[in-house]
Amino acid sequence: MRPPAPVILVDWGTTNRRATLVGPGGAVLGRVSDGLGVRSVPAGGFDEAVAGLRTALGDHPMLLAGMIGSARGWREAPYLACPVALDDLADAIVWVEPGRTGIVPGACVAAERGGPDVMRGEEVQVLGAVAAGAIPPDALVCHPGTHTKWMRVAGGRLAWFRTRMTGELFALLREHSLLAARLTGEAEDDADFRRGVRRALDGGDLLGDLFQIRVREVLKLDLGSPASFASGLLIGSDVASGIAAGPEGVVHVLGQPSLGALYAAALAEAGRQTLVHRDEPAFLRGMQALADRVLT
Amino acid sequence: MRPPAPVILVDWGTTNRRATLVGPGGAVLGRVSDGLGVRSVPAGGFDEAVAGLRTALGDHPMLLAGMIGSARGWREAPYLACPVALDDLADAIVWVEPGRTGIVPGACVAAERGGPDVMRGEEVQVLGAVAAGAIPPDALVCHPGTHTKWMRVAGGRLAWFRTRMTGELFALLREHSLLAARLTGEAEDDADFRRGVRRALDGGDLLGDLFQIRVREVLKLDLGSPASFASGLLIGSDVASGIAAGPEGVVHVLGQPSLGALYAAALAEAGRQTLVHRDEPAFLRGMQALADRVLT
Structure with a gap:
């Protein structure tokens, strides 16, 4: 049985980190969210950056996931080959201090037609959403972002x-291209967005349509x-390829709500029904499930 | 009949310009090639920039084509709607000094399925290559570059x-993306180039393949x-869409030789025969044909 002590669950990405203190029953007791992503921590600086989280949230056991486990992070954690379950992630945690501070591995796919692939962090979210019953054990999942991930879940x-x-x-287009001066403002689910999606779904000529x-x-x-x-155009192109690979x-759609809404709109243009799930609770649910397995 | 006096023919682009002094029979008598593209000339500075060409090459009649005729250039010349022949370009030259200094118009296509489009400079090249007999009067032409143009020539x-x-x-990918550190060196027609082309021709998932x-x-x-x-991947994607639209x-392939060779290789992967033509002689041939029509 898991003791009632709180745990610190950390989603540590390239440009941001978010640490959550979770108590018995999943109650959120505290949070640290800042821009101290992996890229902003100097070499050798991770011990101190982690200690800072304990100063803020208390001296509790800690599990960390995301780019913190990459080659440019704190300690390198492996990429587990798909198929991957929560039990597999739990078994392969890299312990910095055994039973007290552990880094969750990432996931990879072996080379097949589309080539190999890697992720860190999203695997906890999707398996957390499955554990919570929000995503069924057999599903196509889209996780939009800088690097959008399309995932197949099978047998949980x-x-x-x-x-x-x-x-x-x-x-890149917004910041550096010839089009940059015209790409100000936020993308919204308006008539122009839908027109771009339809162009992409209807044959696709991204380089010309842009x-x-x-x-x-x-x-x-x-x-x-x-x-x-x-x-x-871009999300439509992503969706066209994404749905071609899945059931x-x-x-x-698992992610940040405003971007998730754009993907849901594009998927609707493609004739697909969607359910949008927030990423943060899915992450916490997955990390709690791992904590339950390894911090007992 | 055209007098035997020489003419200055100018290809004035966004980042470069090239002026050629051409004598009777097409002999090249002199050249100025520098980085004084339209973007580098301050507002109001074009008279002086043009005078500099005459100082270098002599006080001869001059025809100019390319971005020099755009809104950010010297004088705005129209975009002529396709179909466009050399006679149409000649009739619509914008004269800064009648019979002495003229700007050649660009070309545009009206909105159809793929939308409208515009060009400045390439229309002279392709019609010059047709006038020279290098490109037949009915052809699919690819003009590779920063903004690659695929052109259909019909009835000359x-x-x-x-x-x-x-x-x-x-x-953009080479200079600003997450991949930038790996995209050093020149692209060459090697096994990896061909692998990228085949991926693009074989279904195309540019955002994932990159x-x-x-x-x-x-x-x-x-x-x-x-x-x-x-x-x-990029040229393969371009070629896949490009050949789908043509006969x-x-x-x-009309352009700079090393980039033209990459397009020829990609087209070969797509099962298409190619002929590669250099852009500079095609431009001069087209401009001479215009000079013959208007500077007599």
């Missing part, structure tokens, strides 16, 4: 996934919302 | 075209030549 395990640079490419923003500017045609249109039926 | 006229951001996207470079780095797999692979048969 993470069976396969594929990463696309959808969010990163959008950021240039249409420039053409319309030069010809002084109505631009509408170029940011929404470009987002629609029929409801697509589960 | 530029009938339609479509622009893709192929080169710009490659530059991320494979990152995956292989993380998993410490053999990277091969990532720049060639990424170039193959069967030989594809004419």
Whole structure:
């Protein structure tokens, strides 16, 4: 049986980290969320960065997941080959201090037609959402972001996934391309977004369709919302490939709500029903399930 | 009849310009090539920049084409709607000094399924290559570059075209993306380039296939030549869409030789024969044909 002591559960990414103090029954007792991502911690600085979390949240056992386990993180944790279950992650935790401070491994897929792939952090979220009953044991899951992950869950395990640079490419276009001056403002689920999605679903010519923003500017045609249109092209392209790789039926979108809503809209254009799940509770549920297994 | 006086023919782009003094019979008598593209000339500075060419090459009649005729150039010349012939370009030259200094118009296509499109400069090249007999009067032409243009020539006229951001996207990935550190070196027609092209021709998942470079780095797999692979994915994607829009048969590639060779290799993977033509002589041939019509 798990003792009633609280645990600190940490989602430590490239540019941000979020530590949550969770008490008996899953009650959230405290939180630290800041920009001290893996990229911002100097070499040799992780012991101190971790100690800072305990100073803030108390001297409790701690599990960490995400890029903290990568080569540029604190200690390198392995990538477990799919299919992966929560039990597999629990068994392969890399202990910095046994029973007290552990890093959760990532997941990988072996080379097949689309090639190999890797993830860190999303595997905890999706298996947490399955453990919570929010996502069924057999499902297609989309986790949108800088690097969007499309995942197949089978028999309650993470069976396969594929990463696309959808969010990163959008950021590159907004910040550095010839289109940058026209891609201000947020992408929204408006008529231009849907038009971009339909273009992408209807054959797809991403390199040409993006240039249409420039053409319309030069010809002084109505631009509408170029940011929404470009987002629609990219998310539509992502969705077209994503649903081609998965089973029929409801697509589960797991992530941050506003981006999740854009993916849900694109999936609706593709004729698919969606359920959108927030990523943070899924992460906590997965990490608690791991804590229950290893911190008893 | 055209007098035997020489003419200055100028290809003035966004980042470069090239002026050629051409004598009777097409003999090249002199050249100025520098980085004084339209973007580098301050507002109001074009008269001086043009005078500098005459100082270098002599006080001769001058025709200019390219971005010099855009809104950010010297004088705005129109975009002529396709189909466009050399006679149409000649009739619509915008004269800064009548009979002495003229700006050649660009070309545009009206909105159809893929949307409208615009070009400045390539229309002179392709019609010049047709006038020279290098490209037949009915052909599919690919003009690779930062913004690659695919053109249909019909009855000796530029009938339609479509622009893709192929080169710009490659530059964005090389300079600003997570992959940048792996995309050093030049793209070459090697096994990795061909692998990228085949991936693109065989279904196409550009956003996912590009991320494979990152995956292989993380998993410490053999990277091969990532720049060639990424170039193959992009050019392959461009070619897949490009040949879908044009007639069967030989594809004419018009451009700078090393990039033209990559497109020819990608087209060969797609089962298409190609003929590669250099852009500079095609431009001069087209401009001479215009000079013959208007500077007599």
